[in-house]
Amino acid sequence: MSDALFSQLLATTTGLLLVTAVVQVWRYSLSASIRVLAVQGAALGALVAVLGIERGDAEVLVVAVLVLAMKAVAIPWALSRTATATGAVREQAPLVNPTAALLAATALTVLAYVAGLPIVAVLEGPAASAVPVGLALVLIGFLVLLTRRSALAQLIGFVVLDNGIATTAFLTSGGVPFVVELGVTLDVLLVVLILRVLTSRLQSAHGGIDLDELTELRD
Amino acid sequence: MTALIWIPLLLPVIVGGASWWRRADGWTRGADLAVAVVALGVGIALLTAVHATGPITAATGALRADALSAWLLLTIGTVAVTALWGGLPTRAARTAPDGRYTALICLFLAAMSLAVLSDNLGILWVAIEATTIATAFLVGHHQSPRSLEAAWKYVVLGSVGVAIAFLGIVLLYASTVAAGTPTLSWVQLAEGGLSLDPDLTRIAVALAVLGFATKAGLAPMHSWLPDAHSQAPAPVSGLMSGVLLSVALYAILRIQAIGDATLGPQFLRGLLLAGGLLSLAVAAAMILAQRDYKRMLAYSSIEHMGIMALGVAIGGPLATAAVLLHMLGHGLVKAAMFVVAGRILAAGGTTRTADVTGLLTRRPDLARALLAGTAALLGFPPFVLFFTEVAIVVAGWQAGLGWAMGIALFLLLVVFAGLARHVSAMTLGPPVTVDPPVAAAPGQDHGAHPLPVDSHTAPLPTPWREPATEPAAKHRQAPVLIALAAAAILGLMASPLAAQLREAAAVLAGAR
Numbered sequence: 001m002s003d004a005l006f007s008q009l010l011a012t013t014t015g016l017l018l019v020t021a022v023v024q025v026w027r028y029s030l031s032a033s034i035r036v037l038a039v040q041g042a043a044l045g046a047l048v049a050v051l052g053i054e055r056g057d058a059e060v061l062v063v064a065v066l067v068l069a070m071k072a073v074a075i076p077w078a079l080s081r082t083a084t085a086t087g088a089v090r091e092q093a094p095l096v097n098p099t100a101a102l103l104a105a106t107a108l109t110v111l112a113y114v115a116g117l118p119i120v121a122v123l124e125g126p127a128a129s130a131v132p133v134g135l136a137l138v139l140i141g142f143l144v145l146l147t148r149r150s151a152l153a154q155l156i157g158f159v160v161l162d163n164g165i166a167t168t169a170f171l172t173s174g175g176v177p178f179v180v181e182l183g184v185t186l187d188v189l190l191v192v193l194i195l196r197v198l199t200s201r202l203q204s205a206h207g208g209i210d211l212d213e214l215t216e217l218r219d
Numbered sequence: 220m221t222a223l224i225w226i227p228l229l230l231p232v233i234v235g236g237a238s239w240w241r242r243a244d245g246w247t248r249g250a251d252l253a254v255a256v257v258a259l260g261v262g263i264a265l266l267t268a269v270h271a272t273g274p275i276t277a278a279t280g281a282l283r284a285d286a287l288s289a290w291l292l293l294t295i296g297t298v299a300v301t302a303l304w305g306g307l308p309t310r311a312a313r314t315a316p317d318g319r320y321t322a323l324i325c326l327f328l329a330a331m332s333l334a335v336l337s338d339n340l341g342i343l344w345v346a347i348e349a350t351t352i353a354t355a356f357l358v359g360h361h362q363s364p365r366s367l368e369a370a371w372k373y374v375v376l377g378s379v380g381v382a383i384a385f386l387g388i389v390l391l392y393a394s395t396v397a398a399g400t401p402t403l404s405w406v407q408l409a410e411g412g413l414s415l416d417p418d419l420t421r422i423a424v425a426l427a428v429l430g431f432a433t434k435a436g437l438a439p440m441h442s443w444l445p446d447a448h449s450q451a452p453a454p455v456s457g458l459m460s461g462v463l464l465s466v467a468l469y470a471i472l473r474i475q476a477i478g479d480a481t482l483g484p485q486f487l488r489g490l491l492l493a494g495g496l497l498s499l500a501v502a503a504a505m506i507l508a509q510r511d512y513k514r515m516l517a518y519s520s521i522e523h524m525g526i527m528a529l530g531v532a533i534g535g536p537l538a539t540a541a542v543l544l545h546m547l548g549h550g551l552v553k554a555a556m557f558v559v560a561g562r563i564l565a566a567g568g569t570t571r572t573a574d575v576t577g578l579l580t581r582r583p584d585l586a587r588a589l590l591a592g593t594a595a596l597l598g599f600p601p602f603v604l605f606f607t608e609v610a611i612v613v614a615g616w617q618a619g620l621g622w623a624m625g626i627a628l629f630l631l632l633v634v635f636a637g638l639a640r641h642v643s644a645m646t647l648g649p650p651v652t653v654d655p656p657v658a659a660a661p662g663q664d665h666g667a668h669p670l671p672v673d674s675h676t677a678p679l680p681t682p683w684r685e686p687a688t689e690p691a692a693k694h695r696q697a698p699v700l701i702a703l704a705a706a707a708i709l710g711l712m713a714s715p716l717a718a719q720l721r722e723a724a725a726v727l728a729g730a731r
Contacts, residue, residue, distance in 0.1 A: 217445075
């Protein structure tokens with residue numbers, strides 16, 4: 001792969017990652033959010049594949065397929081099934097209005113670029129210079145987790161956060177060792193599945209999946 | 220010797236799988252306890268073996284038992300035996316066996332063992348995340364809205380916190396890649412021979428410690444802990460409070476050694492001192508105002524994690540050895556206390572402190588255990604926590620952190636006042652019959668119903684059962700009494716363990 005092509009593909013995939021994260025901040029339709037999450041997963045898989053081809057590393061290509069299957073297919077599928085089962089279509093009355101949320105996402109992206117400076121300085125190369133995108137995804141995932149009431153939307157925020165960490169891992173070092181990658185992928189899948197089960201139980205216990213209902217435990 | 224490492228990892232998986240498969244069989248009730256006993260045995264054997272021959276490795280170095288790992292495995296085994304033995308139901312209270320519960324406990328034990336026995340930081344992370352997965356449904360085991368709420372908060376906050384730790388580990392790996400020696404092996408990282416970039420390492424280590432601190436329940440990332448630990452069934456609470464928090468602190472100890480090797484000891488000291496003192500302050504304030512005795516015990520765990528974080532911040536052989544001994548002592552006492560709390564709940568049907576009165580008259584067996592356990596938690600001599608707390612304070616003083624130790628001692632006094640007040644109100648004094656709550660629904664007027672909030676889900680509380688109705692009461696006291704006695708003897712007879720403790724502390728100090 002030529003350097004120019006590599007840079008372009010890198011820019012495309014990381015750009016897609018960032019855009020799909022920002023969309024999560026202001027889209028309140030859950031089914032649309034889940035579709036955007038699937039696109040983000042596909043972008044992450046593509047990014048890993050690009051890195052794998054650039055390095056000529058077959059193991060990274062296997063990981064790319066794994067990421068694609070997990071993040072673009074399995075997790076969005078599981079989430080949309082829960083959305084259908086619980087009848088949650090759209091989040092009611094968001095805590096923060098879309099404009100404010102969008103501004104916050106912009107600020108967080110700038111923050112990610114500032115915070116990423118020392119990392120970019122140490123690691124050289126075109127891949128490393130995209131690391132702030134990973135950090136921005138982590139921060140935006142946090143934002144979604146903090147500002148959403150719906151259990152499913154929070155779950156989406158968690159997946160965005162995890163995508164951000166994975167992006168950072170692949171951009172900084174081409175991914176952690178394979179065994180660790182397997183374990184991490186399995187862990188994340190299980191956490192998402194557990195939260196899915198808990199969401200269904202929330203639905204049957206409270207008749208809804210708004211986390212505002214969770215106020216019984218306090219001091 | 221290598222086989223020893225594999226036993227605590229594979230046996231729980233096999234037993235857990237079998238219990239899941241044969242979930243209706245009666246033997247699944249005690250299977251987790253058998254696994255815990257084996258883990259304890261392996262812990263002792265590894266401690267001896269490592270003492271004799273040095274660290275043992277397996278799986279081409281991915282698994283490694285040094286003195287510190289062996290000590291933690293011993294702690295896991297000890298606490299698990301106490302909590303699971305104490306949690307065995309009486310013959311009368313037995314319900315249909317649920318092998319899935321046993322299987323999750325086995326998975327939990329396997330994950331904690333893997334965390335302490337892996338040399339690879341990535342695998343350490345995977346194992347700690349796996350503890351969240353294994354305990355998620357254990358916390359929500361009662362399936363009441365409250366335990367569901369606790370489970371949700373626990374999984375979300377626990378996973379997000381630990382995810383931040385993974386970001387730190389990723390950046391640490393990136394810095395080794397940049398240095399031309401890609402590795403996640405703790406031994407290599409802590410040797411300090413790799414020329415890691417200090418800026419990147421600083422960010423990485425800070426994130427990793429912050430993430431694992433969430434799992435260790437250090438303030439201000441502690442908010443999930445009182446919910447999860449108070450809603451889980453008693454043996455699970457005992458395991459989570461007694462040893463899971465310590466396993467997370469163990470991860471911090473390992474990361475700290477890496478940070479110290481690259482950046483010097485001052486870097487993490489401030490972070491851990493702040494976390495420790497803040498945890499003590501939060502615990503002191505919340506214990507003082509606490510109205511629920513299970514939550515009170517959970518906040519007491521935050522207090523003890525705070526003390527241990529101070530010890531980790533101080534560093535050095537004395538403080539580190541004291542922290543390790545404190546882990547064991549606190550685990551023993553806290554597991555026993557949660558067992559006692561579970562029995563008070565079973566006998567009285569309430570977790571509200573105000574509804575438990577005159578325990579010394581009603582259930583002297585529980586009251587005496589509660590009083591002795593509280594004394595142990597408060598650091599009365601001869602219990603081991605007295606010696607470890609004194610050692611941490613002395614070490615802090617020597618390290619020039621007298622001001623921090625002063626604040627800590629003051630906060631410990633507040634904790635003392637709070638715990639002593641609540642526990643004496645529960646045990647001493649005459650038994651008071653509780654008035655029916657004002658909000659009680661009609662039809663509930665048959666006697667006091669002290670659980671108004673949960674009344675729609677929890678079974679009606681049984682009236683105080685006299686110990687005489689439980690023929691095996693004496694025998695059931697054994698795990699609690701043994702644990703408390705061990706906590707008392709450990710302090711006075713720590714000398715047989717001194718060599719092992721010194722070695723475990725030296726594992727970390729070797730990096731300095």
